[in-house]
Amino acid sequence: MSAESLVLLLATGVTKGAVYGLLALGFHILYAATRMLHFGYGAVAVLAGLIALTLTNGLHFPFWLTLIVIILLGWAVGQAHNKWVLAPVRNRDQWIQMIALMAIGIVVENAYALIWGKMPKAAPAFTPGALSVLGAPVSYQSLWIIGITVVSVLAIKWLLDYTLMGKSLRGASNNPLAARLMGISVMSVGGYAYGISMALAALGGMVISPITFAGGQFAFPLTMKGFASLVMGGMFSPIGAVIGGLLLGLIESVTVGTIGSRYMDVVSMSVLLLFLLVRPHGLFGGE
Amino acid sequence: MSTLASIARPRRLILYAILALWLAFPLLTDKTYYIGLAITLGIFAIVAIGYNLVAGNTGMFSFGHAAFMGMGAYTSAVLSMKLGMSAWIALPLSAIVAGLAGYLVGLTSVRLGHLHLAMATVAFNIIFHNIVVNWTFTGGEAGLGPLSRPALGSLVLNTDRKYFYLVWFLVLALLLFTRNVVSGRIGRAMAAAKGDEIAAQVSGINVITVKLNAFALSAFYAGIAGSLLGYYLAYVGPKPFGTDFSILLFLMVLVGGFGSAWGSLFGAALMTFLPEFFRFLSSLAFIPYNVRLVFSDYTYNLLLFGVAMYVVVVYLPKGIMGISWRNLRLGKSKR
Numbered sequence: 001m002s003a004e005s006l007v008l009l010l011a012t013g014v015t016k017g018a019v020y021g022l023l024a025l026g027f028h029i030l031y032a033a034t035r036m037l038h039f040g041y042g043a044v045a046v047l048a049g050l051i052a053l054t055l056t057n058g059l060h061f062p063f064w065l066t067l068i069v070i071i072l073l074g075w076a077v078g079q080a081h082n083k084w085v086l087a088p089v090r091n092r093d094q095w096i097q098m099i100a101l102m103a104i105g106i107v108v109e110n111a112y113a114l115i116w117g118k119m120p121k122a123a124p125a126f127t128p129g130a131l132s133v134l135g136a137p138v139s140y141q142s143l144w145i146i147g148i149t150v151v152s153v154l155a156i157k158w159l160l161d162y163t164l165m166g167k168s169l170r171g172a173s174n175n176p177l178a179a180r181l182m183g184i185s186v187m188s189v190g191g192y193a194y195g196i197s198m199a200l201a202a203l204g205g206m207v208i209s210p211i212t213f214a215g216g217q218f219a220f221p222l223t224m225k226g227f228a229s230l231v232m233g234g235m236f237s238p239i240g241a242v243i244g245g246l247l248l249g250l251i252e253s254v255t256v257g258t259i260g261s262r263y264m265d266v267v268s269m270s271v272l273l274l275f276l277l278v279r280p281h282g283l284f285g286g287e
Numbered sequence: 288m289s290t291l292a293s294i295a296r297p298r299r300l301i302l303y304a305i306l307a308l309w310l311a312f313p314l315l316t317d318k319t320y321y322i323g324l325a326i327t328l329g330i331f332a333i334v335a336i337g338y339n340l341v342a343g344n345t346g347m348f349s350f351g352h353a354a355f356m357g358m359g360a361y362t363s364a365v366l367s368m369k370l371g372m373s374a375w376i377a378l379p380l381s382a383i384v385a386g387l388a389g390y391l392v393g394l395t396s397v398r399l400g401h402l403h404l405a406m407a408t409v410a411f412n413i414i415f416h417n418i419v420v421n422w423t424f425t426g427g428e429a430g431l432g433p434l435s436r437p438a439l440g441s442l443v444l445n446t447d448r449k450y451f452y453l454v455w456f457l458v459l460a461l462l463l464f465t466r467n468v469v470s471g472r473i474g475r476a477m478a479a480a481k482g483d484e485i486a487a488q489v490s491g492i493n494v495i496t497v498k499l500n501a502f503a504l505s506a507f508y509a510g511i512a513g514s515l516l517g518y519y520l521a522y523v524g525p526k527p528f529g530t531d532f533s534i535l536l537f538l539m540v541l542v543g544g545f546g547s548a549w550g551s552l553f554g555a556a557l558m559t560f561l562p563e564f565f566r567f568l569s570s571l572a573f574i575p576y577n578v579r580l581v582f583s584d585y586t587y588n589l590l591l592f593g594v595a596m597y598v599v600v601v602y603l604p605k606g607i608m609g610i611s612w613r614n615l616r617l618g619k620s621k622r
Contacts, residue, residue: 037402088601095348095401099541099600102405106534106593113586216586220530224413227406262421269410276407277395 007136009257010250015142017249018149019208023226024233024241025156026200031235032173033193036097040105042222044077044198045205047108049214050116052206053123063126067206074202078194086190109219120215126207145207152203153242156196160238165192173236221265228272234285244282310455313448322447324559326519329454330512331555335539336458336465336548337508342537343546344469345501346481348401350533351392351408354415355506357528358385359513361419364431364523374437374518382510389506390499397498412530419525430524434517454515461508462548468504469548477501531589538596544606553607562588 023045031037048070055061055069081101089100126144130137160166171179172189180186205214205222212218225248233244248268255267275282313322334356341347362381366372372380396407419425436444437453444450468474479487480494487494517523539558543550568574569583581587603609 037406039405092604096600096604098401098405099348099537100597102534103593103596103600106596107590110586110590110593113584118586221413224406224409228410231403231406263417266414266417269414272410273395273407273414276399276403280399280403 003134004136005257007134007138009253011133011136011138011142012256013250013253014246015145015211015249016208016252017246018145019204019245020225020229020248021242021245022149022152022200022204022207023222024229024245025153025238026197026204027226027230028233028235028238028241029156029169029200030193030197031230033169033189034172035176036094036101037227038081038105038197039098039102039223040108040219041197041201041226042219042224043105043109043216044074044201045208045222046112046214046216046219047077048074048202048205049123049209050112050121053121053209053214054116056124067203070202070206071199074199075195077202078196078198079191081198082187082190082194090186105219105223109216112216116215118215120213120218121209122213123209125210141207141210145211148203148207149242152200153238156200156238159196169193169196224272225268228268228275230282231272231275231280232282234282237282237284240282240284243284306459310452313451319447322451324563326447326451326454328556328559329451329458330515330519331539331558332458332552333454333461333512333515334509334536335543335551335555336461337505337512338536338540339505339543339546339548339551340465340468340477340501340508341505342540343544343550344474344477344481345498347397347404347498347502348537349396349408349502349505350405350530350537351410351412351415352505352509352536353528353530353532354412355385355389355509356513356516356532357415357419357525358388358506359510360517360523360528361425361431361513362510363514363517364434365425367434368431374435378437378511378514378518381514382507385510385513386503386507389509390503392506393499393502397495397502408533409530412528412533416525416529419528426524428525430522430526432522432524434521434523436518436521450519454519457511457515461511465548473497473500534596535592538592538599540606541596541604542599542606544608547606547608550606550608565591 023041027037027041051073052066052070055066056063061069081104085100085104086097089097125139125141127140130139131143132138158166160170168179168184168189169192171182171184172186172193176186179189208222226245229245229248230241231244232247233240233242248271251271252264252268255261255264259267312325316322334352338349338352341349341352359381362384363374363377366377366380367374392408392411396404399407420428425431436450438444442449444453469477476487476492476497479490479492480497484494487497513528516527535558539554540551541554542557543552543554565582565588569579571579581591599606
């Protein structure tokens with residue numbers, strides 16, 4: 001294998017992996033704080049991708065404004081989940097909450113076709129063009145994605161370690177009952193967790209839409225990729241989630257380079273099943 | 288559990304009358320359309336009854352049962368088209384293959400909680416669907432066909448009317464078998480495993496084995512249904528065996544009511560007739576075009592099913608069978 005194709009393989013792997021890492025980080029925060037997984041998560045990412053597309057192409061928003069709007073949108077969708085979608089099922093069985101969230105995801109991902117049509121949409125890159133590394137073209141979009149991921153991971157780290165919001169999230173994650181006894185309300189923890197995780201999903205959806213396409217049919221696969229990354233890294237490890245995402249991205253790009261893109265999802269889902277079977281705590285989950 | 292034995296005598300007679308009427312129904316009509324719907328209903332009923340063993344009796348929610356159905360359908364297609372095997376041998380063999388696949392998937396999944404189980408079964412369904420779509424051996428997007436209908440000597444099930452009796456013979460046989468499983472020792476072990484795993488363990492029930500067996504058995508049912516669907520359509524393609532059908536299957540059993548065989552039948556009936564009802568609505572000229580589109584297009588049908596799923600799981604988690612009809616009659620219940 002030439003150096004050129006190796007760089008290309010690595011670049012696509014890390015780019016996709018960074019997005020999976022963002023999604024998995026959002027999943028981790030939600031799961032750690034509320035012990036819930038959201039099967040409609042990918043739908044939020046796709047929604048953000050489509051709205052970002054409309055904002056930049058249709059309304060000619062500058063890039064930084066779109067970015068802020070998308071993050072706020074993700075936060076707002078999270079609040080709406082916590083306030084309204086979960087309101088009637090809050091104290092019910094876990095499976096009822098899971099199905100309610102999944103149902104909302106199905107409604108939302110199929111509603112896009114009403115507004116944006118059925119064909120997936122291609123978004124323009126943030127900065128068009130590519131950089132030449134050892135003769136291989138690495139698009140500026142990849143650099144944007146990697147940069148945004150690094151910044152968001154650091155921001156989340158700061159949020160979790162130094163703010164009251166982060167402390168209550170970590171408290172609820174370590175011991176939900178004790179956190180409640182210390183006066184941290186379930187409602188506010190849910191609001192933070194859904195807000196942050198949906199904002200990360202929205203960010204992930206926005207940055208990936210110039211590379212893949214944005215459309216309702218990509219929502220569920222994105223959810224599953226996020227899950228796979230989280231399981232690989234470990235359900236309770238934020239850094240593990242990001243590393244799991246990077247690993248999954250690399251595995252996928254190696255699959256595309258060797259077997260072909262047709263069996264990409266087969267390989268990544270097999271990795272998920274393998275981890276669930278052999279090492280359910282993931283690589284960084286501990287015992 | 289409403290078993291036949293527990294139903295009082297006059298109600299039991301009514302039940303037999305309805306059953307006789309249903310079995311006589313293909314003789315009363317010439318329209319293959321109606322008989323076709325009844326066959327589809329039977330096939331859905333078989334998967335739903337099997338799915339209920341997992342979801343209702345054991346408390347595990349799988350989102351990969353469409354793949355087990357597909358496993359049955361594709362096994363039948365391959366056995367009868369590439370090896371020229373008779374349908375009478377291929378049908379049980381495909382059910383066994385699906386059951387074995389269920390056992391293997393169960394090995395990875397039954398130890399997991401609700402969230403991880405759902406994740407694992409969806410992953411399995413995606414793997415299965417992607418393989419049959421891309422593999423030339425399974426015909427790719429185009430699928431495999433034509434399959435010839437089962438034949439026994441001179442008795443060939445070449446008409447839908449004859450096929451109806453095969454399907455519904457299997458529905459009734461499986462219904463009775465399921466009732467015996469559920470009301471017997473295994474069923475009680477399943478109920479115990481659903482209720483409190485630790486308590487069940489302490490009482491000497493091997494929870495993992497019970498769950499694994501239930502999972503494999505329900506995959507076996509799905510395999511029968513898939514094989515029947517393949518022979519009925521005389522064609523097997525990847526389309527019906529994606530994750531979306533797994534979710535519809537869940538919805539079918541949820542609407543009917545977990546743990547109730549009658550609920551499964553009802554859910555299967557609803558899922559058979561609803562698309563027809565949607566098609567009827569989409570043909571009505573006085574409804575505005577944009578509204579009709581919602582009924583005629585599969586994407587928007589899924590949207591409606593999503594709304595239904597939310598409403599049912601939030602307000603009616605025990606399904607239709609969970610409604611207490613006596614309390615609904617206002618005035619009478621208040622004394």
